[in-house]
Amino acid sequence: MDYNKIAQDILDNVGGKANVKQVTHCFTRLRFILKDESLAKKEIVEHLEGVISVVVSGGQFQVVCGAKVTKIYDATVAILGDAVAGGSVDEQVPDQKQPLGNLILQKITEIFTPLVPAIAAAGLIKGLLAAFAKVPGFDTTNSTYIIMNTASNVIFYFMPVFLAYTASKALKCSSVVAMMLGGFICHPTIDALVQDVATKSTIFGLPVIKMAFTVGESSKVFAYTESVIPILLGVIVLYFLEKFLKKVIPEILQLILVPGLSLIIMVPVMLTVVGPVGIYVGYIIQFLYNALYGFSPVLGGIIVGGLWGVCVIFGAHRALLPIGLNDVALTGTNTLMCFAGSANFSQAGAALGVMLKTKSKDLKQVAASASLSAWLVGITEPAIYGCNLRLKKPMVCAVIAGALGGGIMGIGHAVNTGFANNGILTIMSYYGEGTSLGQFAAYLIGIAVAFFGGAILTYIVGFEDVDAAPAGAAALESDLTMPAAPSHTGETVEITSPVEGKAYPLNQVQDEVFASEALGKGIAVLPTKGEVVAPADCTVSVLYPTLHAMGLKLADGTELLIHIGMDTVAMNGEGFTKHVNEGDQIKKGTPIVSFDIDKIKAAGYDTTVSVIVSNTADFAEVTGVPAEKADLTKVVIKAVK
16 A cells, blocks of 8 residues: 555645645544545545545544554655644734634544553553453552552543643643643642642642542542543633733743743642642532432443544544543542443444345455454454544444443442553453443443454344445445546637636736646636626535635536635634625526625735636636636637646
8 A cells, every 4th residue: 555645646636735734643543634635536535545534523634444543644745744644733824714613623532642542552451451460369569560550541641741741732832831830839839739628728828729529429639630520721821921921022032931931820829720620620610520320320331432423523532531530530440431332342243244244355344344443452443444433333232332331330330540541452351350240241231342352233123235445445336436438529608708807817816726737727816896796507516615616517518616815714704794695596687695805904814716616627728818807708728628
């Protein structure tokens, strides 16, 4: 498999290098933040070699690649350069406006995703140690056990330090100062100080807030080690503090004074305000989750076990990780990952059912590999995207089986004493110190019901089989037939301007994505009137929610991409008004979108309208026809078939 070619193919079809604002990756996905999502060709990317599926969610264009994602990511970064890798964004590119919910989900993902491999590794070690500890005669006081147990606890004990780093990267503030803040609240002296609730402590005359909570029948003094919310709030405050200090401190003094003053201010703020607020927020989150669990552990198991896999589809499961981590910090156990385990094993089982049922050799291979990945190490994306979601019915079967397994875990009050990923390799971490055999049995029965239930349901219910491999493995003979080379007839298609203004060559526009003609050949029009009309009888194949771009399919088969302005996606539809809907069949001259030229200029954006023949490859030649004054009757593109 040529990873360089795969990376290049992906980049070519997400709008080119110039359209990539940022790229990161998790266990199975390349996560692109694009300057303009309307330029990405989702359907083409889905069928590229090495790609399992594509998900557009939370302001990200997510390319699911499975276990090979790291190699494809490395090849992608080698082409793009480090400037857009791992959260480093070109400062000249303004942040794309997006709904607050999407932004929060995106930031949570950026903060917690880098920690998942370390958490999974810790879970694996904890599982192995728990297995050895149950062997009769095994000495848990020997130095090897103690050292390895300590190693498995590092990611949790120093969680504030790790979160400080990832949060600072996500928010783009000083990582060093953030990590110092995280290290400060983990320092043994501070740890002892905040746990000594009997002694009053002050800093600069301000009281250091110390707290204890009732957990079950006992009282727990809260420590910042292993905590999640306090340091996240601290880094958010640090972000705004740094911005303020950089405004008021001369640039020549910023190198020393900004980090110095940031730390001097943040230390007391952390101990007197932000930290205690974070503790209360974390406690409230735990209270709400435990309220559901306390009301009915069975209901909690059904909901999480059934819907966790659905959250994975959108990458939203990362947003739930703080609940489990916070639960571990406050109580030493968590139930969330138990229920998530039911969902993981149900996806593995459904994929196994697909493997047993399908007659396609290629799909059998993909389903077997996906099932193995899910039940062995708990990575479910290959199972979800490779077969279950795509075939639809197996996904429904997995949701049902996951809910059943989660309900059984709820009945038996299964818990995890750490925070381990769900797979056979970490199974013993669910039988750790303080966990009863009955609780462990509930977990085992739950994942067994989820796994075999998913497989049996899928086999019985069935699905519409395919004749070849699913998207990403090769090409689906039933879904994707390679088009024959276009036959050139010499017929010329003349396309009139869809907007009034000055028409000039497309390669002269300021945006490299359009100027390179990577998306197709065409013409650029500097508009004098803010209205796009249909240049011929056509179907509105695509109309983006932000109204800055649209796709038209003309009656003769010509496909047009009309893009209003440069980077105007960031306006979120302000100044744009639609007159038709996606899917409408319209006549020549029908107004499609009106736009406020003055408003676009006031926002600092170029108003140039790019008119592109997106199926340029179907023509022998496509030529733009410049014109000083192009009205709606002026031919601006000639395409020879």
